[in-house]
Amino acid sequence: MAYRYGDRYQRSLFPQSIDDYVPADSPVRAYDAFLDSLDFDELGIEINTGKVGCPQYDPVSMLKLLLYGYSYGVRSSRKLEREANYNISFIWLTGGLKPDHKTIAEFRRKNRGALKKVLRQCARLCIKLDLIKGNTLFIDGTKVRANASNKNTWTKEKCQRRLKSIDKRIKQILSECETVDRKEVNQGSWIKMDEELSDQKKLRSKVESIMEQIQAEDSKSTNMTDPDCKMMHSIQGSHSSYNVQSAVDDENGLIVNSDVVSDNHDYKQFADQVDKANDTLDNDCETACADAGYSSVDELEKIDEKGIEVVVPSKKQAEKKKKDDNPFDRSKFEYDKKNDCFICPEGHVLKYSYTNKTKKAKVYRGGAACRKCRHFGKCTDQQRGRSVSRLLNADVQEKLEARYEQPRAQEVYKRRKQKVELPFGHIKRNLKVDSFLLRGLEGVRAEASLLASCFNVARMMSLLGVEGLISTLAK
Structure with a gap:
């Protein structure tokens, strides 16, 4: 015969068990061993075999179904239901249980x-297996879309425009009613506009409540589908999104901590994310590294005070703009620490003027000396003279900038991308995660934790092998 043909009706003398269909080195066995090693009491999932009433699905099997599904990009409850019925690895993992999509979602x-x-x-297990050292941590963030439409995002301006439109329509309806009444003085009106008028008034009330909510929260916008998400800007455009934060260990690129915040930027996240990662490590790391998006000196100072080496460039260092050609650049002004003033390139003194409490910086001005200077109009055209600001904790900023320029810090920073960007690439590209399924911070943080655990397990299998990981977890 030229070909080999299969026969789905072929009978076997001895029926095989489900376990016989899954090879010993199949990745599903590693996921099974990993989830069996978790402490469900610590997770907060009750395991009570003596519970009375209608029997429930085994919580351990349900968590296995979720984690294994997320590891291969199968996240929706309906798709998980389908896999539990037809995919042999899922059938093996759950022991033949076939929960429906409502049970999975619930x-x-x-x-x-x-x-x-x-x-x-998962991270503490990696520490126990000596896969996470905790010496150097890399912090980074990425935007992931929320399960909410941009159309449901409301701003103050949008509310005002909609209220104006509603008022115009209400006025139009009332005008039409008056016109009809004048034409049909002695006749019964067949035109009923009460319903539309009522709808417009209800809509106006709803928009007013949205406006009050925005003002109460002192925010720029709110989304009525998922109030916790925010409108965020990225390379893909502006969308209702969340900011996913990740702390990755330098040793093997494993994720130590994952978090989700509603802030549009990373500026105030550094200290909080490092502290959360250190809490998982039960110890302070030696070095913490991030890009210029985390360059808030106040945040960096919190970590530096703990004796942790901070490797974060300032925005000027990251941009690498050559400003030497500009003779009036801020860098050309020399600070006199003893007299608390600045000396401009022409030798004029810029004295302390006031403190900007919002930016937490002192402002220095040249005053009359600038108006008499031969470069007035080029350096500045302000009548009060050239102004130069200096942060209240500028000494810390200068120390961190100098540290970043050191050869060792440069080597650490070079490793940042290949360590901290890899998990995001795996989650977004390999697992096809372009948006969250759950809503609210608690829901998206749960999903982010699952996705980060999926990456860690996949990485552990790459480092130890499937059978090696299984045997290690069995010890």
């Missing part, structure tokens, strides 16, 4: 708090 919804703790146990 389990995920009720155990969001427990799902957030999966990564913490």
Whole structure:
């Protein structure tokens, strides 16, 4: 015969068990061993075999179904239901259990708090296996779309425009009613506009409540589908999104901590993310590194005070703009620490003027000396003279900038991209995660924890092999 043909009706003398269909080196066995090693009491998932009433699906099997599904980009409850019925690896993992999509969705919804703790146990397991050293941590963030439409995002300006449009329509309806009444003085009106008028008034009330909510929260916008998400800007455009934060260990690129915030930028996240990662490590790291997006001196100072080496460039260092050609650049002004003033390139003194409390900086001005200077009009055209600001903690900024320029710090910073960007690339490209399925901070943090754990398990299998990881976890 020229070909080999399969026969789905072929009978075997001895029926095989489900376990016989899954090879010993199949990745699903590693996921099974990993989840069996977790402490479900610590996660907050109750395991009570003596519970009375209608029997529930085994929580351990349900968590296995979720984590294994997320590891291969299968996240929706309906797709997980399909895999549990037809995919042999899923059938093996759950022991033949076939929960429907409602049961899967309900389990995920009720155990969001427990799902957030999966990564913490995963990271501590990696520490125990000596895969995470905790010496150097890299911090970074990425934007992931929320499960909410941009159309449901409201700003003060949008509310005002909509209220103006509603008022115009209400006025138009009332005008039409008056016109009809004048034409049909002695007749019964067949035109009913009460319903539309009522709808417009209800809509106006709804928009007013949205406006009050925005003002109460003192925010620029709010989304009515998911109030926790914010409009964020990225390379892909502006979308209702969340900012996913990650702390990655330098040794093997494993994720130590994952978090989700609603801030549009990373500027105030450095200290909080390093502290959370150190809490997982049960010890302070030696070095913490991030890009210029985290260059808030106040945040960096919090970590530097703990004796942790901070490697974060300032925005000027990151941009690498050559300003030597500009004779009036801020860098050309020399600070006199003893007299608390600046000396301009022409030798004029810029004295202390006031403190900008918002920017936490002192402002120095040249005053009358600038108006008499031969470069007036080029250096500045302000009548009060050239102004130069200096942060209140500028000494810390200068120390951190000098540290970043050192050869060792440069070597650490070069490793940043290949370590901290890899997990985001795996999650977004390999697992095709372009948006969250759950809503609210608690929900998206649970999903982020699951996705980070998926990366860690995949990375552990790459480092130890499937059978090596299984045997290591069995010890």
